[in-house]
Amino acid sequence: MKIIETNIESHYKSNLPFVVYNKPNSNTVSSYFMKDDALSYTTSFKEEGFVFAPYDVKEKAILFASEKADFIEDTILLAPNLALKEDFEEVVTGKNKHLQLVERAIKEIQLTFLKKVIVSRKEVKNVSNFNVLNIFKKLLKAYPTAFVYVWFHPKVGLWFGATPETLLAISEANFKTMSLAGTQLNTNTVPVVWKSKELEEQQLVTDFIENELKEVASNLIVNKKETVKAGGLLHLKTVISGVLNKNATLKELINSLHPTPAICGLPRANAMSFISKHENYNRTFYTGFLGELNKKEPQLKTVNSQLYVNLRCMSVENNEVSIYVGGGITKDSNAEKEWQETVSKSMTIKKVL
Numbered sequence: 040m041k042i043i044e045t046n047i048e049s050h051y052k053s054n055l056p057f058v059v060y061n062k063p064n065s066n067t068v069s070s071y072f073m074k075d076d077a078l079s080y081t082t083s084f085k086e087e088g089f090v091f092a093p094y095d096v097k098e099k100a101i102l103f104a105s106e107k108a109d110f111i112e113d114t115i116l117l118a119p120n121l122a123l124k125e126d127f128e129e130v131v132t133g134k135n136k137h138l139q140l141v142e143r144a145i146k147e148i149q150l151t152f153l154k155k156v157i158v159s160r161k162e163v164k165n166v167s168n169f170n171v172l173n174i175f176k177k178l179l180k181a182y183p184t185a186f187v188y189v190w191f192h193p194k195v196g197l198w199f200g201a202t203p204e205t206l207l208a209i210s211e212a213n214f215k216t217m218s219l220a221g222t223q224l225n226t227n228t229v230p231v232v233w234k235s236k237e238l239e240e241q242q243l244v245t246d247f248i249e250n251e252l253k254e255v256a257s258n259l260i261v262n263k264k265e266t267v268k269a270g271g272l273l274h275l276k277t278v279i280s281g282v283l284n285k286n287a288t289l290k291e292l293i294n295s296l297h298p299t300p301a302i303c304g305l306p307r308a309n310a311m312s313f314i315s316k317h318e319n320y321n322r323t324f325y326t327g328f329l330g331e332l333n334k335k336e337p338q339l340k341t342v343n344s345q346l347y348v349n350l351r352c353m354s355v356e357n358n359e360v361s362i363y364v365g366g367g368i369t370k371d372s373n374a375e376k377e378w379q380e381t382v383s384k385s386m387t388i389k390k391v392l
Contacts, residue, residue, distance in 0.1 A: 040113045046072050047172050051191060058089050058103060060188035060330075061179055062345065066115050068179075069331075071108040078194050079104060084290045087333040090346070091190055091198075094298060094322040101195065102332070121173075121180050123390045133160055134378055140317060141374040147313060148370050155243050156304035156313050158377075159365025161320050162385060166360050166392055174199055177391035182270060186347040188329065198324060200352030201387055203269035206296055206328045210343045212283040214256070214292065218245040219267075219348075220301045220367055221275035222380050231266045231273060236371040241275040243369075244300045247307075248279055251295040256281040269351075270387050289333075289344065301367070302326035302348060324349055325363035351387040362388050 043059060050057045056073040071089045080099040081090060088108065092100035137160050144156050175189040182201035190198045204219045221237030241264060249261055259281040267276045283292055303326070304310025330346040353362045364381040 040068055040116050043068055043070050043111055043113050044172055046070065046109075046111070047175070047189070051171050051197075054193040056103060056192040058091070058188060058190040058329075059175065060186065061115065061183075063184050063186055068113055068115050070111045071103045071105070072111065073103055073108050075107070076193055077107070078192065079107070081332070084288075084293060084332060087335060087342075089330065090332045091324060091329045092297075092327045093324050094302070094326040096294070096297065100327075101192065105334075115179060117176055117180050121177050123177060123181055124392065133162065136160070136319075137378055137381065138374045141368055141372060141377045143317060144313065144368040145370065145372055145374070148368065151309065152306060153309045153313065154305045155240060155300060155367055155369050156310045157300075157302050157326075157365050157367050158314070158318060159322065159325070159363060160318075160381060161325075162362045162364070164360045164362065164392070166358050169355065169358050169360075171197070174391050181390055182351075182387070185269060185351070186330070190329065197355040198349075198352060199355070199388070200329075200349055201270070202347050202350040202352065203267065203274065204301065204348040204350055206299070206330075206346040206348050207293065208343075208345045209283065209289065209292070210339075210341050212285075213280070214283060215278060215280045216248060216252075216296060218248055218264075218277040218279065218299075218301065219274050220244045222366065222384070223273050224383055225268055225271050225273045233266075233275060236369055237275060239371070240367045240369055241277065243305055245277045245279070247300045247305055248296065252279070252281055252292075255287040255291050255295055256283050258282045270390075272383060293328075293346070297328055298326060299348070302350070302365075304367070322363070323354070325352055325354075326350065326365070351384065353388045360388075360392065 059070040061068050079102045081102040088102050088104040090100050140158050147153050178187045178201050185201040187201045205217050208215045220241040262278040264277045327349045328346045332344050333342050364384040366377050366380045
């Protein structure tokens with residue numbers, strides 16, 4: 040991993056774009072180090088490279104094209120003395136605003152056709168002596184089951200994340216996606232008990248995804264829901280697989296999924312409208328998606344894409360860190376509990392700062 044570490048430091052210092060990432064449960068770090076600082080986009084999703092897409096579907100997705108990058112892979116080697124922060128004082132800045140936002144969402148659900156909406160907030164912190172490589176290595180150590188990344192472009196910004204959610208994994212025409220919703224603290228209680236609010240929230244996401252995929256795919260298989268661990272949190276997950284229709288495209292498949300109800304809500308148009316009117320900040324790449332696009336695997340003679348929802352993430356400008364967290368609101372939500380859920384989710388990033 041030494042070459043990748045050296046390239047992270049040299050590219051960041053030279054203001055050259057790069058992305059370095061680790062897939063869930065893998066001991067390999069992959070990277071694209073760009074040869075110049077050109078800002079390129081994809082609208083067709085036919086190119087090969089690494090894509091970084093915003094939440095807003097009207098905005099273009101940034102592409103690090105394979106042909107313009109040095110692609111390097113290496114085995115993860117981490118020093119055992121990487122320190123992670125475990126104790127925090129609860130951050131109360133912005134609490135009242137978030138409580139009001141949640142209450143407004145609950146009222147909207149009670150009075151309209153809106154069934155679920157994801158509301159989020161941005162928490163800004165000042166951090167001295169910020170070290171890009173050190174933060175990335177701490178994320179790797181803390182979250183081996185997540186998709187961990189550091190992404191940088193001098194014309195866009197610096198982003199880190201450790202996301203538990205796959206948007207799409209596709210090899211040729213065979214694909215998998217997931218419904219991930221419902222959150223509780225991991226107290227190591229066996230068996231895990233889920234309340235009706237979380238079960239309903241997760242089922243809404245599953246039903247939406249299955250219905251959307253019928254337009255572009257066949258042979259759909261919806262697996263049983265399961266409990267998965269993401270750091271100190273637990274989520275409900277349902278894996279959905281299928282085959283992309285011959286006359287359908289990867290772009291159509293992506294558009295049918297993004298934004299999912301797990302990061303937006305249902306009905307999708309109503310939820311997006313509520314978020315636009317009431318969140319009062321620009322999510323930019325939070326709840327967008329990122330990952331390998333049309334990566335050729337010569338040994339397998341396949342072309343694969345692996346895309347992840349950009350959750351548990353932060354952006355950095357100078358020494359100011361913006362941490363993004365949110366949660367799904369339904370008619371049964373409790374504003375105080377929803378606030379506490381965002382506090383718990385923020386610990387993913389705070390542990391490495």
